[in-house]
Amino acid sequence: MQELVPVLTEEEIERTIIRIAQSISLDYKDRDLILIGVLKGSFIFLSDLVRKLSIPVKIDFIQVSSYGYGTSPSESIELKNDVGIEIKGKDIIVIEDIVDTGFTLEYVINHLNNSEPASIKVCTLIDKLERRETDIKIDYSGHITKEGFLVGYGLDYAENFRNLPGIFHLKL
Numbered sequence: 001m002q003e004l005v006p007v008l009t010e011e012e013i014e015r016t017i018i019r020i021a022q023s024i025s026l027d028y029k030d031r032d033l034i035l036i037g038v039l040k041g042s043f044i045f046l047s048d049l050v051r052k053l054s055i056p057v058k059i060d061f062i063q064v065s066s067y068g069y070g071t072s073p074s075e076s077i078e079l080k081n082d083v084g085i086e087i088k089g090k091d092i093i094v095i096e097d098i099v100d101t102g103f104t105l106e107y108v109i110n111h112l113n114n115s116e117p118a119s120i121k122v123c124t125l126i127d128k129l130e131r132r133e134t135d136i137k138i139d140y141s142g143h144i145t146k147e148g149f150l151v152g153y154g155l156d157y158a159e160n161f162r163n164l165p166g167i168f169h170l171k172l
Helices: 010-027 043-052 103-113
Strands: 003-008 033-039 058-065 078-081 091-099 119-128 140-145 167-171
Touching: 003 010, 003 140, 010 043, 010 119, 010 140, 033 043, 033 103, 043 058, 043 091, 058 103, 091 103, 103 119
Parallel strands: 033 058, 033 091, 091 119, 119 140
Antiparallel strands: 003 167, 058 078
């Protein structure tokens, strides 16, 4: 039987998003910023974040696959859908729901760098240090956690639980 243990409430997530949005808005005032959400997990976080920004931004998505239907990420990353707008010479912030091992994010950053953006920074709601295996710099971090398989607010287990308003540790 599965058990959901609360990690972040809806209200805590909203306060975190406001804090991150204020930082991004200040850092990118008067700049041409593109937010690139990593699908599928980032879509809820990105939609809430963009509505709290006080600056204009463009939005696009990239879809990669690394988890499949398990609880452990794979080092084998597959690009499913690429960004559709021109990013050459633009400032980019990659929006992730969670950074775990860092393999997916490292792949995405290397892929986007091939298009020669002016800069790439990373924003994640959850920075999970437990299994980090890459030297990825997180520029905007919402919540740091050390362990647990997390679901809710876009995070899933086998495509389930994305719709939960908070974030929970899933005990299988």
